Amino acid sequence: xxxxxxGKMPEGEKTRQCKQEEEHQQKExxxxxxxxxxxxxxxxxxxxxxxxxxxxxxxxxxxxxNKMKTAxxxxxxxxxxGLMYWQFGILYREYFSYPVNLNLNLNSDRLTFPAVTLxxxxxxxxxxxxxxxxxxxQITHQTLLDLYDYxxxxxxxxxxxxxxxxxxxxSLLHHVQRHPLRRQKRDNLVNLPENSPSVDxxxxxxxxxxxxxxxxxxxxxxxxxxxxAVREWYSFHYINILAQMPDAKALDESDFxxxxxxxxxxxxxxxxxxxxxxxxxxxxNCYTFNDNSSSLWTSSLPGINxxxxxxxxxxxxxxxxxxxxxxxxxxxxxxxxxxxxMDDGGFNVRPGIETSISMRKEMTVRLGGSYSDCTxxxxxxxxxxxxxxxxxxxxxxxxxxxxxxxxxxGCAYYFYPLPTxxxxxxxxxxxxxxxxxxxxxxxxxADVLGCFHKCRKPCKMTEYQLSAGYSRWPSVVSExxxxxxxxxxxxxxxxxxxxxxxxVNIFFExxxxxxxxxxxxxxxxxxxxxxxNQWSLWFGSSVLSVMELAxxxxxxxxxxxxxxxxxxxxxxxxxxxxxxxxxxxxxxxQDEAPGxxxxxRFTVEAVVTTLPSYNSLEPRGPSxxxxxxxx
Numbered sequence: 041x042x043x044x045x046x047g048k049m050p051e052g053e054k055t056r057q058c059k060q061e062e063e064h065q066q067k068e069x070x071x072x073x074x075x076x077x078x079x080x081x082x083x084x085x086x087x088x089x090x091x092x093x094x095x096x097x098x099x100x101x102x103x104x105x106n107k108m109k110t111a112x113x114x115x116x117x118x119x120x121x122g123l124m125y126w127q128f129g130i131l132y133r134e135y136f137s138y139p140v141n142l143n144l145n146l147n148s149d150r151l152t153f154p155a156v157t158l159x160x161x162x163x164x165x166x167x168x169x170x171x172x173x174x175x176x177x178q179i180t181h182q183t184l185l186d187l188y189d190y191x192x193x194x195x196x197x198x199x200x201x202x203x204x205x206x207x208x209x210x211s212l213l214h215h216v217q218r219h220p221l222r223r224q225k226r227d228n229l230v231n232l233p234e235n236s237p238s239v240d241x242x243x244x245x246x247x248x249x250x251x252x253x254x255x256x257x258x259x260x261x262x263x264x265x266x267x268x269a270v271r272e273w274y275s276f277h278y279i280n281i282l283a284q285m286p287d288a289k290a291l292d293e294s295d296f297x298x299x300x301x302x303x304x305x306x307x308x309x310x311x312x313x314x315x316x317x318x319x320x321x322x323x324x325n326c327y328t329f330n331d332n333s334s335s336l337w338t339s340s341l342p343g344i345n346x347x348x349x350x351x352x353x354x355x356x357x358x359x360x361x362x363x364x365x366x367x368x369x370x371x372x373x374x375x376x377x378x379x380x381x382m383d384d385g386g387f388n389v390r391p392g393i394e395t396s397i398s399m400r401k402e403m404t405v406r407l408g409g410s411y412s413d414c415t416x417x418x419x420x421x422x423x424x425x426x427x428x429x430x431x432x433x434x435x436x437x438x439x440x441x442x443x444x445x446x447x448x449x450g451c452a453y454y455f456y457p458l459p460t461x462x463x464x465x466x467x468x469x470x471x472x473x474x475x476x477x478x479x480x481x482x483x484x485x486a487d488v489l490g491c492f493h494k495c496r497k498p499c500k501m502t503e504y505q506l507s508a509g510y511s512r513w514p515s516v517v518s519e520x521x522x523x524x525x526x527x528x529x530x531x532x533x534x535x536x537x538x539x540x541x542x543x544v545n546i547f548f549e550x551x552x553x554x555x556x557x558x559x560x561x562x563x564x565x566x567x568x569x570x571x572x573n574q575w576s577l578w579f580g581s582s583v584l585s586v587m588e589l590a591x592x593x594x595x596x597x598x599x600x601x602x603x604x605x606x607x608x609x610x611x612x613x614x615x616x617x618x619x620x621x622x623x624x625x626x627x628x629x630q631d632e633a634p635g636x637x638x639x640x641r642f643t644v645e646a647v648v649t650t651l652p653s654y655n656s657l658e659p660r661g662p663s664x665x666x667x668x669x670x671x
Contacts, residue, residue, distance in 0.1 A: 084595055092588050095580045124578040131570050138411045139561040146552050151401060153337035154504055155330050156348055156546055157380035159323035159370040160299055162356045163363045172281045175212050180274060180362055183221050215467050219474060221248050221273045248273045253472040261478055274362040276474060279454045282321060283464040299325065301526060302351035305337055321455065323370055323382050331376060339548050344396060347547025354391035355540045367391055367539060373399060373546065375502045377430050384434060394513035394543040400505040401553035414499040423494050426457040436495035444489050449476035513543045
């Protein structure tokens, strides 16, 4: 007892020492550190709600003594957060759908005149294949006689030379017999016998049979119209004859002066330098005006006198009647460096009529990338461009079909360009190419080949909207002198004057042209603006408030990490019963206040992690010493 009393400190000295330690502790707490952390989640959220600029957060602290209000403001606060982020989701979904705005602009400028292609609608009898075409006509004559009892009139020269060609026609006859033209009962009359009185000639379908190479699979290519069937059957054999000529497409037997009687552009006469020529198997000789990129025509003014004016001959001379059943000419307006697909965009010009075609130019510019699947130049389209022109959707589709044709059938279709290393289909070399072609064509139309999916629209397109007007030409009172002048200048000597000529005028309707462009409807700036509007609507705060929220999240993560680290270190410091020789601080603390080992560990942890600091141990020291002294 005496030794304990001797170890006691004076009461005044002890109080003064405690005050100094408290002041020192307070100064340490008030000193700003580089990084400060909170001691608990509650302290973190209380500080955030008391100091944030987000509206409504302070109510969570001010009303903490009223649990009902606290619950109400908590539900309202988080409900508002939910509604705001729901609006955020809608905005993000709209942004990533990449909407566009359509911009319409009217421009006034000198217009580049488009390319104009004009075809005779008169498939030409090349001298190199004239004999085989005459043989095909003889076989067709006999076929029509057997099927329809129709005696087709042929040229006298054909009949006179028929006997000399019997031997040479055997090879052609063999292939024609392999693909004969037949009649077939309609579906509802299949079970009736052929000699049944209920079966009339009109109850038959006509078509031709196509078989595989081993003749194991055949199908009947039938048509409801006999005219269509005969033309398609004749065209099939006609293509085979053309394909047998190695340079049939290079043959140039055009007669420009006998087809184009007059040509004027912008009141100036055209010449041969203004057109190019090619031959189409079905539309005959074709001439493309203004296709030379080095010297393109330009229209300074709109109107019929500032365009292209043509007088063409529409009489069919040395034509193929089974292949061409119309009289006139076919015209198409298209952009330069684009092929003339006469089947798609062309229209016929009637003989004895003046056709005035007014044009309006229209450009379309699409946004690529994420906004649409358009292509700039076709380089990213998985289809090889077989045409010597720029990319268009129709160019891609035809190239896709031709490439599939070569892959599946072993040869190329005559109407489309020839791929490298391939040859055109000819039943003297490819016996069953017709069967393969029509099967492939059915798959192509059903998009089984995927050509319509692979071929995308170009991002930049130029189109011409056309409207036509018609009038009789020449008129009754002027036709005599017009035909007389044509006969003097162009050796015009046809018998049917009314159906022998036609006039075509092509011009711009107005000087303006329309541009349809696209622009992003939802940019990053627009998105940020909309997000800010929603944030201000629900919380009435700004960008700095968002930073406060980000700071809250970072502090939350930091406190979680510190608490996890504290728990992990406390588990490591737990040792078996007995004094720990390695803990100098614990031993010193036990000498001062024995029996408080558990609080000692908690206090040491607080000192090690800096925050929070505690002052709870020292004030209790004197009272405990007093108790020990009284013992």
